[in-house]
Amino acid sequence: MTDKRIAMPIRTTYHKRSIFPWVNACAMILLMFVTLYPVLNTVAISFNDGTDAVRGGIGLWPRVFSTKSYETIFQDEIIYNAFFITISRTVIQTVLNVIITSMLAFALSRREYVLRKFITTAFVLTMYINAGLIPNYLLLQRTLGLSKSFWVYIVPTMLSCFNMIVTRTFILGLPEALVESGRIDGAGDFYLFWRIIFPLCMPVVATVALFVAVGAWNSWFDTHLYNAGKVQLHTLQYLLKMKLATTTNSANAAMTSADAAASTTLTTPVTIRAAITVVSAAPIVVIYPFLQRYFVVGLSVGSVKG
Amino acid sequence: MRNAKATVLSAAKGDVTFQKEPFIKQVWQQRQLALMSVPMFLYICLFNYFPLWGWITAFMNYKPAVPLFENQWVGLKNFEWLFSKPEFLGAVRNTFAMAAINLVFGFVFPILLALFLNEIRSIRFKRTVQTVTYLPHFLSWVIVVGIAQTIFASDGAINQLILALGISKSPIFFLGEGKYFWWLVGAINVWKECGWNTIIYLAAISAIDPALYEAAEMDGAGRFKKMLHIALPGIRSTFMVLLIMNIGYLMEAGFEIQYLMGQNVVMDWSQTIDIFALKYGITKGQYSRAIAAGIFKSLVSIALMISANFTAKRLGEDTLL
Numbered sequence: 001m002t003d004k005r006i007a008m009p010i011r012t013t014y015h016k017r018s019i020f021p022w023v024n025a026c027a028m029i030l031l032m033f034v035t036l037y038p039v040l041n042t043v044a045i046s047f048n049d050g051t052d053a054v055r056g057g058i059g060l061w062p063r064v065f066s067t068k069s070y071e072t073i074f075q076d077e078i079i080y081n082a083f084f085i086t087i088s089r090t091v092i093q094t095v096l097n098v099i100i101t102s103m104l105a106f107a108l109s110r111r112e113y114v115l116r117k118f119i120t121t122a123f124v125l126t127m128y129i130n131a132g133l134i135p136n137y138l139l140l141q142r143t144l145g146l147s148k149s150f151w152v153y154i155v156p157t158m159l160s161c162f163n164m165i166v167t168r169t170f171i172l173g174l175p176e177a178l179v180e181s182g183r184i185d186g187a188g189d190f191y192l193f194w195r196i197i198f199p200l201c202m203p204v205v206a207t208v209a210l211f212v213a214v215g216a217w218n219s220w221f222d223t224h225l226y227n228a229g230k231v232q233l234h235t236l237q238y239l240l241k242m243k244l245a246t247t248t249n250s251a252n253a254a255m256t257s258a259d260a261a262a263s264t265t266l267t268t269p270v271t272i273r274a275a276i277t278v279v280s281a282a283p284i285v286v287i288y289p290f291l292q293r294y295f296v297v298g299l300s301v302g303s304v305k306g
Numbered sequence: 307m308r309n310a311k312a313t314v315l316s317a318a319k320g321d322v323t324f325q326k327e328p329f330i331k332q333v334w335q336q337r338q339l340a341l342m343s344v345p346m347f348l349y350i351c352l353f354n355y356f357p358l359w360g361w362i363t364a365f366m367n368y369k370p371a372v373p374l375f376e377n378q379w380v381g382l383k384n385f386e387w388l389f390s391k392p393e394f395l396g397a398v399r400n401t402f403a404m405a406a407i408n409l410v411f412g413f414v415f416p417i418l419l420a421l422f423l424n425e426i427r428s429i430r431f432k433r434t435v436q437t438v439t440y441l442p443h444f445l446s447w448v449i450v451v452g453i454a455q456t457i458f459a460s461d462g463a464i465n466q467l468i469l470a471l472g473i474s475k476s477p478i479f480f481l482g483e484g485k486y487f488w489w490l491v492g493a494i495n496v497w498k499e500c501g502w503n504t505i506i507y508l509a510a511i512s513a514i515d516p517a518l519y520e521a522a523e524m525d526g527a528g529r530f531k532k533m534l535h536i537a538l539p540g541i542r543s544t545f546m547v548l549l550i551m552n553i554g555y556l557m558e559a560g561f562e563i564q565y566l567m568g569q570n571v572v573m574d575w576s577q578t579i580d581i582f583a584l585k586y587g588i589t590k591g592q593y594s595r596a597i598a599a600g601i602f603k604s605l606v607s608i609a610l611m612i613s614a615n616f617t618a619k620r621l622g623e624d625t626l627l
Binding site for chain 2: 021038039056188281
């Protein structure tokens with residue numbers, strides 16, 4: 001509707017300069033190319049023959065096609081374990097985080113709640129006051145003894161203040177009468193939250209869930225800091241990070257030894273790394289386009305009040 | 307139930323309730339709400355406020371093996387050590403430089419992209435561009451750094467392009483020379499987050515009253531005049547809120563990208579305050595000095611945030627606190 005109304009005068013007044021839409025479209029296509037090229041290049045390398053890939057210069061299509069890299073990484077049991085750890089931490093963290101965050105947001109959205117102001121302030125301040133890396137490390141490592149355990153992935157990440165505030169803004173936008181009428185019917189706060197408010201929060205809950213899940217899936221630093229010594233607890237991103245370190249340090253070594261290695265193996269760190277990259281990114285890349293309408297709405301709603 | 311309702315009503319009126327019902331009793335009447343929020347309050351006390359206690363060790367010569375108060379107090383010695391160390395001053399400089407580059411790029415590119423996306427008529431094409439540009443946001447830093455190392459390598463795509471276009475006769479060592487590092491981080495950040503950051507601006511632009519555009523057209527405004535005088539002022543308040551928020555986070559130049567991409571050769575340009583703290587704290591076990599570096603960073607952040615908020619208030623803008 002709006003499009004038509006705006007489009008008419010432009011075409012009459014500015015027909016001389018109407019190349020703009022074409023320039024704009026070309027710029028957008030170029031932008032998409034710049035965004036996608038590095039990703040597709042990695043996919044091409046992962047399907048390329050290992051020793052050939054070391055020569056470099058692969059573009060958007062494998063030069064010598066081979067699935068050897070994928071066969072190699074899936075032969076190693078470590079990757080199945082890493083998948084298991086990554087999926088478990090992502091699922092547990094997301095479920096806990098979403099329930100806790102929205103429950104807290106509900107409590108702090110009740111205007112009659114006497115502790116509301118005090119607790120809200122305490123939460124908002126955490127966004128700005130940060131003890132820093134080392135005190136947090138000492139807390140988890142020494143005081144709570146969470147290193148070398150799966151729980152270091154879950155316990156410190158059960159709540160995000162930013163997500164809580166986004167959710168609270170959303171709940172505050174719902175009609176007050178929903179809660180009022182529930183109260184008159186004698187419903188307790190847990191019932192009100194779980195049966196009335198939570199189902200209505202789905203757009204924002206989906207957004208928060210996506211944020212948390214992506215963060216959990218992509219994190220490697222907690223593994224690096226607390227669980228580096230325990231192979232059974234390594235996550236996918238951490239496996240990849242270790243591959244990254246070995247390839248950068250031995251890039252030159254790989255170049256020279258590539259010819260020697262050619263006779264025995266068909267994979268090199270370059271292709272292995274690309275293959276792990278593809279495998280560890282694929283689940284998220286496949287899922288996010290389907291959630292696009294949720295997170296666009298959720299992000300826009302939450303940002304209205306900052 | 308009736309009691310609870312009475313409290314609800316009187317609480318809404320103000321502190322009259324304090325004479326009628328003791329505070330504890332009010333909390334008891336709202337125990338379900340308290341049960342939802344107080345455990346989480348205790349949780350952040352443990353994970354966000356309790357570690358602040360560790361700050362006192364910055365004034366000690368702290369050894370983890372020794373009980374806390376048996377450590378030797380050294381006053382501001384650790385801070386003096388930090389500010390006499392060129393490595394730390396370099397880390398402060400790098401943090402500010404990269405944060406400033408990210409701040410400017412992080413506003414300019416998403417706003418430009420949002421303005422141009424807004425001009426696209428075909429909804430399907432617009433949505434395709436959006437979906438594609440959101441993609442890098444979902445990739446982890448480990449992946450992004452790995453990809454960047456391939457693309458910016460001496461035989462990578464960027465250097466092939468440079469050689470083909472004749473900009474330089476020999477490949478440029480983007481990854482091996484410190485002077486490129488800040489700009490590389492800036493460029494990679496734009497690649498990763500530019501599309502994602504348009505979401506908020508596009509929401510703000512679409513909230514602009516179409517009548518404003520029509521009025522501008524009546525007055526003979528062209529496409530670029532409308533962008534400049536309607537769309538840009540329309541996203542002003544969103545921009546200001548994000549600006550204040552980001553100035554508060556100015557010291558967060560990012561951690562993962564510098565940590566993963568900063569090899570030894572470029573260390574002088576890549577090391578940030580966090581990496582410095584990590585190196586001295588965890589690798590070298592000099593906790594007091596590392597915590598002192600962390601305190602410096604936190605205090606500067608808080609000062610920046612308060613002054614940004616104050617300035618915004620003076621200018622009559624929305625504030626966060």
